[in-house]
Amino acid sequence: MSRTRVDDLHNDWMKDPKYRREYKALEEEFSLTAAMIEARSRAGMTQEQVARRMKTTQAAIARLESRGGRPSTRTLQRYAKATGSRLRISFEPEPARP
Numbered sequence: 001m002s003r004t005r006v007d008d009l010h011n012d013w014m015k016d017p018k019y020r021r022e023y024k025a026l027e028e029e030f031s032l033t034a035a036m037i038e039a040r041s042r043a044g045m046t047q048e049q050v051a052r053r054m055k056t057t058q059a060a061i062a063r064l065e066s067r068g069g070r071p072s073t074r075t076l077q078r079y080a081k082a083t084g085s086r087l088r089i090s091f092e093p094e095p096a097r098p
Contacts (some may be wrong), residue, residue, distance in 0.1 A: 015097055025040045028034040029067050029070075029090070030067070031063060033067050036064065036065055036076075036079060037065050037078065039079070039083040039085040040065075040083050042083070042085075043083040043084050043085070044084060045082075046058075047065070048061075050079065050083060053081075053082035054078050054079065054082045064079065073087075073089070
């Protein structure tokens, strides 16, 4: 019996225009989460350590890092400060559509 890899499933599903459209719509949330985890990793910190600095719980940090909502700018600033990072928000032009 062969195993199905998640990457293989994703690649197959990306052939479906509806799936591809929904996946692209979540791209910004994925990149925000990845940036948060990267900041914590760069600081050499655990979720518990970040939580202590932010005066919250490890579970709250886990939710932030697992796309458990849309954090406010204030929360992102507190997370950045706790990880020794600087928060930058920018507006970039959409790529031209063919």
